[in-house]
Amino acid sequence: MSTPDINAELLKFRDQIDDIDQQMLVLLNKRASLAQSIGHVKAKTDAPVMRPEREAQVLDKLNASNKGPLNSQHINTLFKEIMSTCRSLEREVHVAFLGPLGTYSEQAVWSFFGHCVQVEPVETIEEAFRQLQALQVDFAVVPVENSTEGSIARTLDALVESSAMVCGEVQLAIHHQLLCQTGLLEGIEKICAHPQALAQCRGWLSQYAPHIQQETVGSNGVAAQMASENAKVAAIAGQAARERYGLKAFQEHIQDDAHNTTRFLVLGNQLTGPSGQDKTSLVASVPNQPGAVYKMLEPFNAENVSMTRLESRPARNGRWEYYFFIDLQGHQTEPAVAKALDQLRQNASFLKVLGSYPAAQRT
Amino acid sequence: MSTPDINAELLKFRDQIDDIDQQMLVLLNKRASLAQSIGHVKAKTDAPVMRPEREAQVLDKLNASNKGPLNSQHINTLFKEIMSTCRSLEREVHVAFLGPLGTYSEQAVWSFFGHCVQVEPVETIEEAFRQLQALQVDFAVVPVENSTEGSIARTLDALVESSAMVCGEVQLAIHHQLLCQTGLLEGIEKICAHPQALAQCRGWLSQYAPHIQQETVGSNGVAAQMASENAKVAAIAGQAARERYGLKAFQEHIQDDAHNTTRFLVLGNQLTGPSGQDKTSLVASVPNQPGAVYKMLEPFNAENVSMTRLESRPARNGRWEYYFFIDLQGHQTEPAVAKALDQLRQNASFLKVLGSYPAAQRT
Incomplete structure (x- = not known):
């Protein structure tokens, strides 16, 4: 194609884009007007x-x-x-x-x-x-x-x-990076990071820096700052810390789990109403008795409600009881979930439904 | 309105929004397809x-x-x-x-x-x-x-x-803030900031903190860090530094110029083509002679081209010459601007047109 042909063709596409943009402008303003109307209606309630x-x-x-x-x-x-x-x-x-x-x-x-x-x-x-x-x-x-x-x-x-x-x-x-002043591991005597970041890079560290001492600090930002002040220190931190402290990366993406x-x-x-694909989060506690946890979970199994997460944490009441943090598939207003929750309420010494909400991963 | 009435009305508005969103979805995808087509045409050139x-x-x-x-x-x-x-x-x-x-x-x-x-x-x-x-x-x-x-x-x-x-x-x-550990000026012995930030808050500082020593440091971030480590130091910095270093504001918006x-x-x-409302930036140098600057600017006056900025800076060649940074209204392809630039080229010992570009403030 010659340059004039190309320009003519580009112009044609651009005219079409301009036309689309004008239509979108009208629609966006209509949508905004409707949002205002909704705001006026809502103002009459606590919506x-x-x-x-x-x-x-x-x-x-x-x-x-x-x-x-x-x-x-x-x-x-x-x-x-x-x-x-x-x-x-x-x-x-x-x-x-x-x-x-x-x-x-x-x-x-x-x-x-x-x-x-x-x-x-x-x-x-x-x-x-x-x-x-x-x-x-x-x-x-x-x-x-x-x-x-x-x-x-x-x-x-x-x-x-x-x-x-x-x-x-x-x-x-x-995404974590290994950062230091030179971008090289030579002369590095200590790798500093928040304990969670160190844990997230355990595999990489044991393979590529097994002999370097590790030190946990309060935040990855603090670690990056230490590296910026001391050529013998490397830090695990993200891109923001790298730029803020002028450090170079020995390697990016050093977290063990790529995802x-x-x-x-x-x-x-x-309260959030049902969206069609929801999760319900709750926290429950059961008496410290044999079989209590199994019994707590039974209603979900009986009602065929999927559990996506179960996490226990000591209750801070000095009695070695545990709180269980549970995520379920489904909204608490769905019959199966509601029924399982009713059942659980009878078994549990403590139950609090934290909320039902749209799941982030939609299918 | 009763609650059912309100819900019915909200539902009506929401149906209309859904309809608009579907139309926008179609338009957005059409626009994206056209952008792809433009990409294919451009790929044949260096556009x-x-x-x-x-x-x-x-x-x-x-x-x-x-x-x-x-x-x-x-x-x-x-x-x-x-x-x-x-x-x-x-x-x-x-x-x-x-x-x-x-x-x-x-x-x-x-x-x-x-x-x-x-x-x-x-x-x-x-x-x-x-x-x-x-x-x-x-x-x-x-x-x-x-x-x-x-x-x-x-x-x-x-x-x-x-x-x-x-x-x-x-x-x-x-927007600048005065930040310290307590959010109070009591006990503050020094206010630190980048020299530019100190200058931008001169009026406020002389009115509200005239007896407190001022110290210039490399950046407002450094100042905020110093304040976080020393209860006697206050810093001038923005919201990001305030949060990063856990400081409290004695006052927000302390810059003299609200705008x-x-x-x-x-x-x-x-090169950027004309948009209809453009500026042209250039840098020029003239021989160090009486009347040279006046003569340099004459073509703009003659052609009725508005200057929005004139700034001089010593040329770093040891000969006490100056570079003049000039912003003009109009694109370099507009006849009046082109003519003035031609004229300037004859008067100047150095001329570089940095570019013509869309003005940020449109009328």
Whole structure:
């Protein structure tokens, strides 16, 4: 093709794009007007500004009828932003999360709420729960478990005591790097990191750095800072720490599990209705007797309810009792789940349903 | 209205939204297909994957026909994301910027390119230029001036020597806070900050903290870290530093200029065509003679070309010559601008047109 031909062809495509953009502009404004109308109707009741189940259903419907070339990640991201923008015309949503800004936690907030939200970074998981209970924020996002490392104990403990309800979940991929001043392992005498990061890289470390001493520190950021001040120290940390402290990577992606993800819970003060593909999280305790745990789980088996997670944690009452954190497939309003929960309530010495919410992985 | 009435009304609105979303889904996929077709045509030439002037025109057209309730910021943000997503189906755009992640510079990248780009944080302004010249990235984003503090010298110096072309600009609002461990000024003996931040808060400091010693340090992040380690130190820094170092604010928004903004340049290896509302940046040098500067500027006056910025900087050749950094309204292909530039070329001992590009503030 000659250059004029190419230009003519590009022009033709661009005219079509302009036409599409004008149509989308009209639709976006119509959608925004409807969101405003919904806001006015809701103002007459206590209806929440955001319903996670409703947004999950919108995305499910769009993905079901999506013929491409945009893939489901494109669709989800764009419509999260569209919903987020329209929602902000009703009222701005405030979300507390474990700061600082620029971390995986903030990324989890964006990926669940889109960018039209007011983010409120806080310094501890407990403070996120506190702000939510004090109604200072509409939602809080906290990490709850890591695919290789297991649960975040402070979140589990806070869930037992708090009135927060689980409204959603987010899964995020985590990537670690080995960082030092030169990018070379020569002369490195110590590898520092948060204990969880060290554990997540155990296999790599034993293969490539078996003779180097390991030291646990309070956070990967602290480790990176130590490396920046001492040429004999290497740190395990992420890309943000690498850039912030001007370090070089000896190797990227050193976590043992290539698919290492952290799961975050979205907490709110409202019940979330069924979306069609839901999970239910609960915490239960049983008397310290032989067979008690088996008996606790029996109703789920009887009602054919799938358990996706079972995690025990000592109750902090000095009596060697345990809390069991359980995730089920299905919404608590579904008959089988409701029946199993009723049964469990009779067997358990303690039961708290933390919430039912749209599952992050949709099929 | 009774609750059933309200629910019926909400349902009606939601059905309409679902209908709109389906129409948008079809349009978005059509738009993405057209972007792919454009990619195929472009692959036969050396045409760049992103044309800033074209994206500026798309947004201008949409804003001109926008009837609301979405405002022009909503429209620009949503369509930046739509363009960014469609563009990523042609080819991913790589952008270097002054790191670390999570800073104003990264925000400038998102606001110009949308989120579907590959960001490459680098440690120095010079490294951003180097990666661009080595074709390791498609674009680089660097700060060039602050509304209260003036120009960023390293960027100006690099512009003289580099082959980079200015392809766009971004304006971002900057907010400083006074941070310390307690959030109180009692017991504070020293206020630390980057010299530019201290300068930006001079009025506030002389009114509210006139007797406290000031100390300049390498960055606001370093200042915040010092404050986190020493209860007698306060720092001037932004929200990210506040959260990262667990500090409390004595006061937010202490910058003298409520509208303090930083201007960033988007640099590339390509000429940018006219968008309809453009600026042209150039750097010129004149012999060190009486009246030389006046004579240099004469062509712009004669051709009625508006100068939006004039900044001088010593040429680093030891001969006390100066480089003049000039921004003009209009594209270099517009007759008046072209004529003035021709004239200037005859008067100047050195002239380099850095680029013509869409102005960030559109009317």
